[in-house]
Amino acid sequence: MNDLELARRLRANEQPLEPDDDVVARVEARMLEVFERATTCPPPATRKAAGEGDPVFVTPSRSAPPSQRSWMVIAAAVAALALVSGLLLMRSGGDRAPAAVPVPPPPSFHDEPQNVSSLPFPGARFGPGVYETGLLGEPLRFELGGERELVFARPGEFLLSHPGSTDTDFRIALFARLGGWSTREEAPDIGFLGVGSIDPYDIESWIAENDVIARRRPDIDVAGRSAEVYDVHVDPASENGFPGCPVEARPCFWYYSVSTVARPDPMRREVPSGPLGANATSRFYVVAIDGADPVFIEASASADHLDWLDEFETTILRSVELGAG
């Protein structure tokens, strides 16, 4: 099912549906109560001062009368106070020892390489051990000392994140080749950017043409090959960022990569890509391959977790073997 089909089917689910009679009665009563209050209460400015601004979603509690709600608020406050007191007691080493919390044993390291593609995703956990993949064309093997979670793996790229993930800005992506920048996220637009026309061994001049700040770091060896290293983030003063960026991430761009093993499929918007922002750093490793395109590795972290980049470099990246077969 492609994305267009998915959108069609999702939209078809949204058809008018008569609610049950009791739902109608409850909702209509609430509506009329609000209307009655609104037409008999002080003017809007006063109401707003009293905390009756536009509503936000709350967990349903409509059956509780106002007096009962007040008691519920008091009870919640007491419970919160008890919780805070408990936490303070635990932090200060209170008289009572905290109850033992079972801690799962750390997963054991496995020496036998596992194939990345054989693991289910999303959500597959990579425990400590050795992994290999041919997804990038160039066979690649790497070692994890801790846990990672597989976000996706497909020809041309795979992406790991810290377990728990969605609120964690950490990304390891391995691409075959960089493609282009865009101030829009729609993959079809890359056609206008000349994908593939960028010399993969001239990343510096490519970066220089954009509102991106790149700091060249000393070259390092990755799997016995020389790799150029760049710390990249978007110039905070840039006025050319993607207009849909969240306020706190502005300005931002999207970059695209071109895989030597998978062609972009604009209809599915699954061109290997990633966001770059002003408040996060992406560390690009361009690993030279004799007579072929380089292997491109990215690790990124938000400003609060820049130490993760160094951790990645000294652990996972140090273990990478290319052409391991």
Added chain:
Amino acid sequence: MLSVAASSSGKQAADLSALFRSHAAEIYGLVLGRCGDRAVAEEVLAQTFEAAARQLARSNDEVSAGWLVTVARRRLVDHWRQQRRGVELASRLASRTNHAEPPPHADPELWAALSSLSPRQRAVLILRYVDDWSVAEVAEGLGMSLRAAESLLVRARSSLRSAIDQGARR
């Protein structure tokens, strides 16, 4: 489109009820199709018409079906946005018993697959593919980073496809 004249409070209330009776099914079906949870659909329905009541009480502005749909969508996004870590599990457990049977018009295969997703996975799919929001807009709407939204969308899409495939094999 219904306009409520400010002639009298009783007349206004009757007009408001007429507005509700005319559009409740549209709003309820839209929200239930998006979230798959009857309790959430009822709450969003109520909040939408409470907003309509306030709107009509403070002005003579017209309240159209489009206005109601817009408010309902925003209220549902508010709900999704608040389902952050910590409260999400409790909320999911609480809503488990409220998962609706598919309505007669629904695509049962898709309905079952959507029900297997977390509320936030479902949210990103709806906002991205039904409302055609950009990933950045989804991130802003749900209060997460751009990368988190991108990651969540990839997972949601894959989970949905897997769930549909599994359903087809049964």
